[in-house]
Amino acid sequence: MPVDPSRTPRLNDADTLRGALRAIQRRTGLPVVFGGPVHGNILRLTEFLGARTTGLRNLAVRPGTGLGGRVVAMSRAARVLDYGTARTITHHYDRPVLGEGLRSIAAVPVTVAGRTRAVLYGAVRQPIGLGDAVVDTMTRVARAVAEEVRVRDEVERRLALVEANAAGRGEPAAQELLERLREVDAELRVIANAVADEDIRRRLLEASRRLTARVHSGAPAHRVRLSPRELDVLSLVALGCPYAEVARRLGLRPETVKSYMRTTMRKLDSHNRHEAVVAARRLGLLL
Missing domain, CATH: 3.30.450.40 (GAF domain)
Incomplete structure (x- = not known):
């Protein structure tokens, strides 16, 4: 889209x-x-x-x-x-x-x-x-603020790179932007979970939520509710990260990551990771 x-x-x-x-x-x-x-x-x-x-x-x-x-x-x-x-x-x-x-x-x-x-x-x-x-x-x-500013700078840098080349390129440019935004969204969630300050963590997660809401502004209403941690895991899985990498980046055990994914797939009525990602994006739960 x-x-x-x-x-x-x-x-x-x-x-x-x-x-x-x-x-x-x-x-x-x-x-x-x-x-x-x-x-x-x-x-x-x-x-x-x-x-x-x-x-x-x-x-x-x-x-x-x-x-x-x-x-x-x-x-x-x-x-x-x-x-x-x-x-x-x-x-x-x-x-x-x-x-x-x-x-x-x-x-x-x-x-x-x-x-x-x-x-x-x-x-x-x-x-x-x-x-x-x-x-x-x-x-x-x-230092926590500096990390938030660094993430913001990276978001804007990636957007600027795509926007600078987007004129006249149509859908391919839009798709490239979407993929970059997905990477940034996942990074926002990883950093938010590593930040000790509750206010800064909340703002990073709110930025992620707004990013998803705006991209999926036309998504249908839904009743599925994924926990913040389930969304953290799913956002990295959506980028193609194996469970071991997801666990490392979020500071979890691989078995815990698998448990979150099993719960997420059950909520989304999905049989595998790919189906879960597609369903979450269709519902506007994931960028």
Whole structure:
């Protein structure tokens, strides 16, 4: 069936950053968390939880300036005990930072392919210092976000490759795009199951669901319900992966993969893997 590349969903930077900030606040108890994306080496602060003023909103931070600019320039975490008196940073942004009442601040980069793509901050309004445990937690969240961004980049790269050659090629180009989308969908599910952060896992699986729903927008209504794990297994089987490979990529035992497939085939009234894949696609359950 024809596939319209313009209808395929992109993961959203703002949603990703907000989810990361919620995860940091939930795990650390920090009263103020904020951050933003980096474009052209300029960090722009766009997302906030716990802020009392708007002084930092949409602030553009240049590389090497302030705490965030230092993180962008070095591509590693940094922190200050008392922002207003810190000697390890420049003081270009004292007015909005101190106007918010922030004292002890930590910042970590979201690094993808050696480039800082965003910076996440955590702060308190007292000069009490943020310990290694807090910075380690923030760093783990940043790494999970980096993985999500890497997947998004790969989705968009593959789409761009196909779209660039699709003009005038008709159905073959559409079929090529569909096959690439199936690969991406399977990868989204594999990564989602390897990510510890619940918010990021949910967003990756939601991106997979939207991808499938849009491609199969005309699929008939159905009552079959496959569990997320059954869909994980079936999406890899649909790519031609043997059970041992499915087990390795999902961190399961081969016997467990076979059990999931037996249940899936029973639900889809199928006698083998191929029939199950065809039935799932016909019903719009699988890309």
